Amino acid sequence: MNVLDAFWHLSNFFLPAWAVAALMAGGAKLLWRRELKALAWRRLTVWGGWGGSAALILALVLLGRDGKMLGYGLMLLGISLPQCILSFRPGR
Template sequence: MSPIDALWHLANLFAPAWGLAALLALAVKGLWRREARALRWLKLWGWGGTGGTAAIVAALVLLGHDGKMAGYALLVLGVALPQWWLLSFRR
């Protein structure tokens, strides 16, 4: 595998986490306008993406490989928890 192939492999591994984090950040800013007024979109996206990345790594360690439904459930939880925390407790 060439270095470019390895880079694309890693980018595609973590793309669902960052894509889901972007969609959830947009939903938070759109649905909870008053509560999320003080939060920047990039902060929501960054924390959600970081949590999703950590969840993917944890799923790989715990489950052995990517693509299991439990891993995707962990990904959703990893993206949602930081954004929920920021919306509920960090104002």
């Protein structure tokens, strides 16, 4: 595997976490427009993306391979938790 192949392999491994984090942040900003007015879309996306990436790595370590449904469930939890904490914590 050369460097370009490794780059695309890693990019495609982390792409679902970042894409779902961006979609989830956009959806949250649309659904809770007034409540999340002060919170930037980019901040929600970045925190969700990092949480989802960490969850994918954890799933890879625990399950031994990528692409299992439990791993994607952990990814959704890893994305949702930071976004929920940022969005609905008191005293934001």
